[in-house]
Amino acid sequence: MLQSLRDYLDSIRARDPAPRSRWEVLLYPGVMALGLHRVAHWLFGAQLYFLARLVNHFSRMLTAIDIHPGATIGKNFFIDHGFTVIGETAEIGDNVTIYQCVTLGGTNPTNGKGGKRHPTLEDNVIIGSGAQIIGPITIGKRGRVGANAVVLDNVPEGATMVGLKARSTLMPAEEWLREFIPYGTPCDEPCEEMIGTGNRRIEEMQKQMAEMQAELTSLKAAQTGSGQDAGSTQRSGTDS
Missing domain, CATH: 1.10.287 (Helix Hairpins)
Known part of the structure:
Protein backbone atom coordinates (compact mmCIF):
# COMPACT_ATOMS: atom_id res chain seq x y z
CA MET A 1 0.00 0.00 0.00
CA LEU A 2 2.86 2.37 0.83
CA GLN A 3 4.43 1.64 -2.56
CA SER A 4 1.11 2.38 -4.28
CA LEU A 5 1.00 5.74 -2.52
CA ARG A 6 4.55 6.51 -3.61
CA ASP A 7 3.73 5.59 -7.20
CA TYR A 8 0.67 7.85 -7.08
CA LEU A 9 2.62 10.80 -5.71
CA ASP A 10 5.37 10.26 -8.28
CA SER A 11 2.77 10.21 -11.07
CA ILE A 12 1.62 13.66 -9.93
CA ARG A 13 5.17 15.00 -9.81
CA ALA A 14 5.64 13.75 -13.36
CA ARG A 15 2.71 15.95 -14.45
CA ASP A 16 3.39 18.96 -12.25
CA PRO A 17 6.88 20.50 -11.90
CA ALA A 18 5.89 22.69 -8.93
CA PRO A 19 6.31 20.28 -5.94
CA ARG A 20 9.81 19.72 -4.57
CA SER A 21 8.97 16.53 -2.69
CA ARG A 22 6.29 13.90 -2.15
CA TRP A 23 5.40 15.52 1.18
CA GLU A 24 4.41 18.69 -0.63
CA VAL A 25 2.17 16.73 -2.99
CA LEU A 26 0.33 15.29 0.01
CA LEU A 27 -0.93 18.81 0.77
CA TYR A 28 -2.55 19.20 -2.65
CA PRO A 29 -6.35 19.59 -2.36
CA GLY A 30 -6.82 17.14 -5.22
CA VAL A 31 -4.86 14.46 -3.39
CA MET A 32 -6.80 15.01 -0.16
CA ALA A 33 -10.11 15.02 -2.03
CA LEU A 34 -9.27 11.73 -3.75
CA GLY A 35 -8.22 10.11 -0.47
CA LEU A 36 -11.47 11.14 1.22
CA HIS A 37 -13.42 10.02 -1.82
CA ARG A 38 -11.95 6.52 -1.51
CA VAL A 39 -13.43 6.39 1.99
CA ALA A 40 -16.78 7.84 0.89
CA HIS A 41 -16.96 5.46 -2.09
CA TRP A 42 -16.38 2.46 0.18
CA LEU A 43 -19.18 3.64 2.49
CA PHE A 44 -21.42 4.23 -0.53
CA GLY A 45 -20.78 0.70 -1.76
CA ALA A 46 -21.69 -0.61 1.70
CA GLN A 47 -24.99 1.34 1.39
CA LEU A 48 -24.02 3.63 4.26
CA TYR A 49 -25.23 6.59 2.24
CA PHE A 50 -25.51 9.13 5.04
CA LEU A 51 -21.96 8.49 6.24
CA ALA A 52 -20.73 8.58 2.64
CA ARG A 53 -22.39 11.96 2.15
CA LEU A 54 -20.96 13.19 5.44
CA VAL A 55 -17.42 12.40 4.29
CA ASN A 56 -18.20 13.96 0.92
CA HIS A 57 -19.38 17.23 2.50
CA PHE A 58 -16.36 17.37 4.79
CA SER A 59 -14.08 16.86 1.79
CA ARG A 60 -15.85 19.62 -0.14
CA MET A 61 -15.46 22.07 2.75
CA LEU A 62 -11.78 21.18 3.09
CA THR A 63 -10.74 21.10 -0.56
CA ALA A 64 -13.43 22.93 -2.62
CA ILE A 65 -13.73 19.76 -4.70
CA ASP A 66 -17.07 17.93 -4.85
CA ILE A 67 -16.81 14.26 -5.82
CA HIS A 68 -20.02 12.30 -5.40
CA PRO A 69 -19.43 9.13 -3.35
CA GLY A 70 -20.86 7.04 -6.17
CA ALA A 71 -18.31 8.15 -8.76
CA THR A 72 -15.88 5.45 -9.92
CA ILE A 73 -12.25 6.58 -10.18
CA GLY A 74 -9.22 4.63 -11.39
CA LYS A 75 -5.51 4.88 -10.57
CA ASN A 76 -3.33 8.00 -10.56
CA PHE A 77 -6.21 10.46 -10.85
CA PHE A 78 -4.98 14.04 -10.43
CA ILE A 79 -7.08 17.16 -9.87
CA ASP A 80 -4.72 20.12 -10.18
CA HIS A 81 -6.12 22.89 -7.90
CA GLY A 82 -9.81 22.72 -6.98
CA PHE A 83 -13.38 23.89 -7.57
CA THR A 84 -14.22 20.75 -9.52
CA VAL A 85 -17.53 18.85 -9.52
CA ILE A 86 -17.82 15.16 -10.40
CA GLY A 87 -21.26 13.54 -10.57
CA GLU A 88 -22.55 10.27 -9.15
CA THR A 89 -22.36 8.06 -12.26
CA ALA A 90 -19.11 9.50 -13.60
CA GLU A 91 -16.45 6.92 -14.45
CA ILE A 92 -12.80 7.91 -14.61
CA GLY A 93 -10.01 5.68 -15.90
CA ASP A 94 -6.32 5.57 -15.06
CA ASN A 95 -3.84 8.48 -15.30
CA VAL A 96 -6.54 11.10 -15.87
CA THR A 97 -5.74 14.77 -15.22
CA ILE A 98 -8.32 17.47 -14.50
CA TYR A 99 -7.54 21.13 -13.95
CA GLN A 100 -9.52 23.65 -11.92
CA CYS A 101 -13.20 24.58 -12.31
CA VAL A 102 -14.18 21.50 -14.32
CA THR A 103 -17.65 19.94 -14.21
CA LEU A 104 -18.39 16.33 -15.04
CA GLY A 105 -22.12 16.99 -15.01
CA GLY A 106 -25.20 14.93 -15.71
CA THR A 107 -28.44 15.20 -17.60
CA ASN A 108 -31.67 15.40 -15.65
CA PRO A 109 -33.83 12.32 -16.35
CA THR A 110 -37.40 13.29 -17.25
CA ASN A 111 -38.78 10.20 -15.52
CA GLY A 112 -37.10 11.05 -12.22
CA LYS A 113 -35.21 7.77 -12.20
CA GLY A 114 -31.48 7.58 -11.91
CA GLY A 115 -29.17 5.88 -14.37
CA LYS A 116 -25.99 6.55 -16.28
CA ARG A 117 -26.16 10.33 -16.71
CA HIS A 118 -22.58 11.51 -16.19
CA PRO A 119 -19.48 11.27 -18.41
CA THR A 120 -16.96 8.48 -18.73
CA LEU A 121 -13.30 9.49 -19.02
CA GLU A 122 -11.07 6.73 -20.32
CA ASP A 123 -7.34 6.33 -19.60
CA ASN A 124 -4.88 9.23 -20.00
CA VAL A 125 -7.53 11.88 -20.63
CA ILE A 126 -6.69 15.54 -19.88
CA ILE A 127 -9.40 18.11 -19.15
CA GLY A 128 -8.44 21.78 -19.27
CA SER A 129 -9.57 24.36 -16.72
CA GLY A 130 -13.18 25.50 -16.88
CA ALA A 131 -14.30 22.72 -19.22
CA GLN A 132 -17.84 21.39 -18.92
CA ILE A 133 -18.37 17.72 -19.82
CA ILE A 134 -22.10 17.06 -19.73
CA GLY A 135 -24.15 13.90 -20.06
CA PRO A 136 -23.49 10.15 -20.39
CA ILE A 137 -20.81 10.60 -23.04
CA THR A 138 -17.37 9.05 -23.37
CA ILE A 139 -14.05 10.84 -23.73
CA GLY A 140 -11.85 8.29 -25.48
CA LYS A 141 -8.35 7.28 -24.44
CA ARG A 142 -5.77 10.08 -24.67
CA GLY A 143 -8.54 12.56 -25.44
CA ARG A 144 -7.88 16.21 -24.62
CA VAL A 145 -10.45 18.88 -23.82
CA GLY A 146 -9.25 22.48 -23.98
CA ALA A 147 -9.92 25.16 -21.38
CA ASN A 148 -13.54 26.38 -21.16
CA ALA A 149 -14.74 23.91 -23.79
CA VAL A 150 -18.27 22.52 -23.58
CA VAL A 151 -18.49 18.88 -24.62
CA LEU A 152 -21.88 17.25 -25.20
CA ASP A 153 -20.93 14.43 -27.59
CA ASN A 154 -18.58 11.47 -27.52
CA VAL A 155 -14.92 12.25 -28.16
CA PRO A 156 -12.91 9.70 -30.18
CA GLU A 157 -9.59 8.36 -28.96
CA GLY A 158 -6.71 10.80 -29.28
CA ALA A 159 -8.86 13.76 -30.35
CA THR A 160 -8.48 17.28 -28.99
CA MET A 161 -11.68 19.28 -28.40
CA VAL A 162 -11.90 23.06 -28.10
CA GLY A 163 -14.60 25.72 -28.18
CA LEU A 164 -18.27 26.34 -27.33
CA LYS A 165 -19.79 23.87 -28.20
CA ALA A 166 -16.53 21.96 -28.49
CA ARG A 167 -15.39 21.09 -32.01
CA SER A 168 -12.55 18.90 -33.10
CA THR A 169 -9.28 20.58 -34.06
CA LEU A 170 -8.85 17.80 -36.65
CA MET A 171 -5.39 17.26 -35.17
CA PRO A 172 -5.30 13.80 -33.52
CA ALA A 173 -2.96 13.70 -30.56
CA GLU A 174 -1.13 10.62 -31.82
CA GLU A 175 0.23 12.57 -34.81
CA TRP A 176 2.49 14.58 -32.51
CA LEU A 177 2.10 12.55 -29.33
CA ARG A 178 3.92 13.64 -26.22
CA GLU A 179 3.76 12.00 -22.84
CA PHE A 180 1.75 14.81 -21.27
CA ILE A 181 -0.02 17.95 -22.57
CA PRO A 182 -0.73 20.49 -19.78
CA TYR A 183 -4.32 21.76 -19.67
CA GLY A 184 -5.27 19.46 -22.54
CA THR A 185 -4.63 22.23 -25.07
CA PRO A 186 -1.97 22.11 -27.80
CA CYS A 187 -0.13 25.43 -27.88
Whole structure:
Protein backbone atom coordinates (compact mmCIF):
# COMPACT_ATOMS: atom_id res chain seq x y z
CA MET A 1 0.00 0.00 0.00
CA LEU A 2 2.86 2.37 0.83
CA GLN A 3 4.43 1.64 -2.56
CA SER A 4 1.11 2.38 -4.28
CA LEU A 5 1.00 5.74 -2.52
CA ARG A 6 4.55 6.51 -3.61
CA ASP A 7 3.73 5.59 -7.20
CA TYR A 8 0.67 7.85 -7.08
CA LEU A 9 2.62 10.80 -5.71
CA ASP A 10 5.37 10.26 -8.28
CA SER A 11 2.77 10.21 -11.07
CA ILE A 12 1.62 13.66 -9.93
CA ARG A 13 5.17 15.00 -9.81
CA ALA A 14 5.64 13.75 -13.36
CA ARG A 15 2.71 15.95 -14.45
CA ASP A 16 3.39 18.96 -12.25
CA PRO A 17 6.88 20.50 -11.90
CA ALA A 18 5.89 22.69 -8.93
CA PRO A 19 6.31 20.28 -5.94
CA ARG A 20 9.81 19.72 -4.57
CA SER A 21 8.97 16.53 -2.69
CA ARG A 22 6.29 13.90 -2.15
CA TRP A 23 5.40 15.52 1.18
CA GLU A 24 4.41 18.69 -0.63
CA VAL A 25 2.17 16.73 -2.99
CA LEU A 26 0.33 15.29 0.01
CA LEU A 27 -0.93 18.81 0.77
CA TYR A 28 -2.55 19.20 -2.65
CA PRO A 29 -6.35 19.59 -2.36
CA GLY A 30 -6.82 17.14 -5.22
CA VAL A 31 -4.86 14.46 -3.39
CA MET A 32 -6.80 15.01 -0.16
CA ALA A 33 -10.11 15.02 -2.03
CA LEU A 34 -9.27 11.73 -3.75
CA GLY A 35 -8.22 10.11 -0.47
CA LEU A 36 -11.47 11.14 1.22
CA HIS A 37 -13.42 10.02 -1.82
CA ARG A 38 -11.95 6.52 -1.51
CA VAL A 39 -13.43 6.39 1.99
CA ALA A 40 -16.78 7.84 0.89
CA HIS A 41 -16.96 5.46 -2.09
CA TRP A 42 -16.38 2.46 0.18
CA LEU A 43 -19.18 3.64 2.49
CA PHE A 44 -21.42 4.23 -0.53
CA GLY A 45 -20.78 0.70 -1.76
CA ALA A 46 -21.69 -0.61 1.70
CA GLN A 47 -24.99 1.34 1.39
CA LEU A 48 -24.02 3.63 4.26
CA TYR A 49 -25.23 6.59 2.24
CA PHE A 50 -25.51 9.13 5.04
CA LEU A 51 -21.96 8.49 6.24
CA ALA A 52 -20.73 8.58 2.64
CA ARG A 53 -22.39 11.96 2.15
CA LEU A 54 -20.96 13.19 5.44
CA VAL A 55 -17.42 12.40 4.29
CA ASN A 56 -18.20 13.96 0.92
CA HIS A 57 -19.38 17.23 2.50
CA PHE A 58 -16.36 17.37 4.79
CA SER A 59 -14.08 16.86 1.79
CA ARG A 60 -15.85 19.62 -0.14
CA MET A 61 -15.46 22.07 2.75
CA LEU A 62 -11.78 21.18 3.09
CA THR A 63 -10.74 21.10 -0.56
CA ALA A 64 -13.43 22.93 -2.62
CA ILE A 65 -13.73 19.76 -4.70
CA ASP A 66 -17.07 17.93 -4.85
CA ILE A 67 -16.81 14.26 -5.82
CA HIS A 68 -20.02 12.30 -5.40
CA PRO A 69 -19.43 9.13 -3.35
CA GLY A 70 -20.86 7.04 -6.17
CA ALA A 71 -18.31 8.15 -8.76
CA THR A 72 -15.88 5.45 -9.92
CA ILE A 73 -12.25 6.58 -10.18
CA GLY A 74 -9.22 4.63 -11.39
CA LYS A 75 -5.51 4.88 -10.57
CA ASN A 76 -3.33 8.00 -10.56
CA PHE A 77 -6.21 10.46 -10.85
CA PHE A 78 -4.98 14.04 -10.43
CA ILE A 79 -7.08 17.16 -9.87
CA ASP A 80 -4.72 20.12 -10.18
CA HIS A 81 -6.12 22.89 -7.90
CA GLY A 82 -9.81 22.72 -6.98
CA PHE A 83 -13.38 23.89 -7.57
CA THR A 84 -14.22 20.75 -9.52
CA VAL A 85 -17.53 18.85 -9.52
CA ILE A 86 -17.82 15.16 -10.40
CA GLY A 87 -21.26 13.54 -10.57
CA GLU A 88 -22.55 10.27 -9.15
CA THR A 89 -22.36 8.06 -12.26
CA ALA A 90 -19.11 9.50 -13.60
CA GLU A 91 -16.45 6.92 -14.45
CA ILE A 92 -12.80 7.91 -14.61
CA GLY A 93 -10.01 5.68 -15.90
CA ASP A 94 -6.32 5.57 -15.06
CA ASN A 95 -3.84 8.48 -15.30
CA VAL A 96 -6.54 11.10 -15.87
CA THR A 97 -5.74 14.77 -15.22
CA ILE A 98 -8.32 17.47 -14.50
CA TYR A 99 -7.54 21.13 -13.95
CA GLN A 100 -9.52 23.65 -11.92
CA CYS A 101 -13.20 24.58 -12.31
CA VAL A 102 -14.18 21.50 -14.32
CA THR A 103 -17.65 19.94 -14.21
CA LEU A 104 -18.39 16.33 -15.04
CA GLY A 105 -22.12 16.99 -15.01
CA GLY A 106 -25.20 14.93 -15.71
CA THR A 107 -28.44 15.20 -17.60
CA ASN A 108 -31.67 15.40 -15.65
CA PRO A 109 -33.83 12.32 -16.35
CA THR A 110 -37.40 13.29 -17.25
CA ASN A 111 -38.78 10.20 -15.52
CA GLY A 112 -37.10 11.05 -12.22
CA LYS A 113 -35.21 7.77 -12.20
CA GLY A 114 -31.48 7.58 -11.91
CA GLY A 115 -29.17 5.88 -14.37
CA LYS A 116 -25.99 6.55 -16.28
CA ARG A 117 -26.16 10.33 -16.71
CA HIS A 118 -22.58 11.51 -16.19
CA PRO A 119 -19.48 11.27 -18.41
CA THR A 120 -16.96 8.48 -18.73
CA LEU A 121 -13.30 9.49 -19.02
CA GLU A 122 -11.07 6.73 -20.32
CA ASP A 123 -7.34 6.33 -19.60
CA ASN A 124 -4.88 9.23 -20.00
CA VAL A 125 -7.53 11.88 -20.63
CA ILE A 126 -6.69 15.54 -19.88
CA ILE A 127 -9.40 18.11 -19.15
CA GLY A 128 -8.44 21.78 -19.27
CA SER A 129 -9.57 24.36 -16.72
CA GLY A 130 -13.18 25.50 -16.88
CA ALA A 131 -14.30 22.72 -19.22
CA GLN A 132 -17.84 21.39 -18.92
CA ILE A 133 -18.37 17.72 -19.82
CA ILE A 134 -22.10 17.06 -19.73
CA GLY A 135 -24.15 13.90 -20.06
CA PRO A 136 -23.49 10.15 -20.39
CA ILE A 137 -20.81 10.60 -23.04
CA THR A 138 -17.37 9.05 -23.37
CA ILE A 139 -14.05 10.84 -23.73
CA GLY A 140 -11.85 8.29 -25.48
CA LYS A 141 -8.35 7.28 -24.44
CA ARG A 142 -5.77 10.08 -24.67
CA GLY A 143 -8.54 12.56 -25.44
CA ARG A 144 -7.88 16.21 -24.62
CA VAL A 145 -10.45 18.88 -23.82
CA GLY A 146 -9.25 22.48 -23.98
CA ALA A 147 -9.92 25.16 -21.38
CA ASN A 148 -13.54 26.38 -21.16
CA ALA A 149 -14.74 23.91 -23.79
CA VAL A 150 -18.27 22.52 -23.58
CA VAL A 151 -18.49 18.88 -24.62
CA LEU A 152 -21.88 17.25 -25.20
CA ASP A 153 -20.93 14.43 -27.59
CA ASN A 154 -18.58 11.47 -27.52
CA VAL A 155 -14.92 12.25 -28.16
CA PRO A 156 -12.91 9.70 -30.18
CA GLU A 157 -9.59 8.36 -28.96
CA GLY A 158 -6.71 10.80 -29.28
CA ALA A 159 -8.86 13.76 -30.35
CA THR A 160 -8.48 17.28 -28.99
CA MET A 161 -11.68 19.28 -28.40
CA VAL A 162 -11.90 23.06 -28.10
CA GLY A 163 -14.60 25.72 -28.18
CA LEU A 164 -18.27 26.34 -27.33
CA LYS A 165 -19.79 23.87 -28.20
CA ALA A 166 -16.53 21.96 -28.49
CA ARG A 167 -15.39 21.09 -32.01
CA SER A 168 -12.55 18.90 -33.10
CA THR A 169 -9.28 20.58 -34.06
CA LEU A 170 -8.85 17.80 -36.65
CA MET A 171 -5.39 17.26 -35.17
CA PRO A 172 -5.30 13.80 -33.52
CA ALA A 173 -2.96 13.70 -30.56
CA GLU A 174 -1.13 10.62 -31.82
CA GLU A 175 0.23 12.57 -34.81
CA TRP A 176 2.49 14.58 -32.51
CA LEU A 177 2.10 12.55 -29.33
CA ARG A 178 3.92 13.64 -26.22
CA GLU A 179 3.76 12.00 -22.84
CA PHE A 180 1.75 14.81 -21.27
CA ILE A 181 -0.02 17.95 -22.57
CA PRO A 182 -0.73 20.49 -19.78
CA TYR A 183 -4.32 21.76 -19.67
CA GLY A 184 -5.27 19.46 -22.54
CA THR A 185 -4.63 22.23 -25.07
CA PRO A 186 -1.97 22.11 -27.80
CA CYS A 187 -0.13 25.43 -27.88
CA ASP A 188 2.82 24.98 -30.21
CA GLU A 189 3.22 22.72 -33.22
CA PRO A 190 -0.36 21.93 -34.30
CA CYS A 191 -1.67 25.43 -33.61
CA GLU A 192 1.21 26.97 -35.50
CA GLU A 193 0.60 24.58 -38.39
CA MET A 194 -3.07 25.53 -38.56
CA ILE A 195 -2.24 29.23 -38.32
CA GLY A 196 0.32 28.82 -41.10
CA THR A 197 -2.28 27.08 -43.28
CA GLY A 198 -4.72 29.93 -42.67
CA ASN A 199 -2.08 32.53 -43.52
CA ARG A 200 -1.26 30.75 -46.77
CA ARG A 201 -4.91 30.74 -47.75
CA ILE A 202 -5.18 34.47 -47.01
CA GLU A 203 -2.08 35.14 -49.10
CA GLU A 204 -3.54 33.12 -52.00
CA MET A 205 -6.81 35.06 -51.80
CA GLN A 206 -4.94 38.38 -51.74
CA LYS A 207 -2.93 37.31 -54.80
CA GLN A 208 -6.10 36.34 -56.65
CA MET A 209 -7.71 39.68 -55.75
CA ALA A 210 -4.65 41.56 -57.02
CA GLU A 211 -4.79 39.62 -60.32
CA MET A 212 -8.49 40.35 -60.68
CA GLN A 213 -7.91 44.05 -60.01
CA ALA A 214 -5.14 44.11 -62.64
CA GLU A 215 -7.43 42.44 -65.19
CA LEU A 216 -10.22 44.89 -64.37
CA THR A 217 -7.86 47.84 -64.81
CA SER A 218 -6.73 46.44 -68.19
CA LEU A 219 -10.34 46.02 -69.32
CA LYS A 220 -11.18 49.57 -68.30
CA ALA A 221 -8.12 50.91 -70.14
CA ALA A 222 -9.04 48.92 -73.27
CA GLN A 223 -12.60 50.21 -73.19
CA THR A 224 -11.38 53.80 -72.73
CA GLY A 225 -8.95 53.42 -75.65
CA SER A 226 -11.68 51.98 -77.91
CA GLY A 227 -13.94 54.92 -77.05
CA GLN A 228 -11.24 57.44 -77.88
CA ASP A 229 -10.48 55.76 -81.24
CA ALA A 230 -14.16 55.75 -82.17
CA GLY A 231 -14.43 59.45 -81.28
CA SER A 232 -11.40 60.33 -83.41
CA THR A 233 -12.78 58.41 -86.40
CA GLN A 234 -16.12 60.18 -86.11
CA ARG A 235 -14.48 63.61 -85.99
CA SER A 236 -12.32 62.79 -88.99
CA GLY A 237 -15.42 61.85 -91.02
CA THR A 238 -17.13 65.11 -90.10
CA ASP A 239 -14.13 67.22 -91.15
CA SER A 240 -13.98 65.61 -94.55
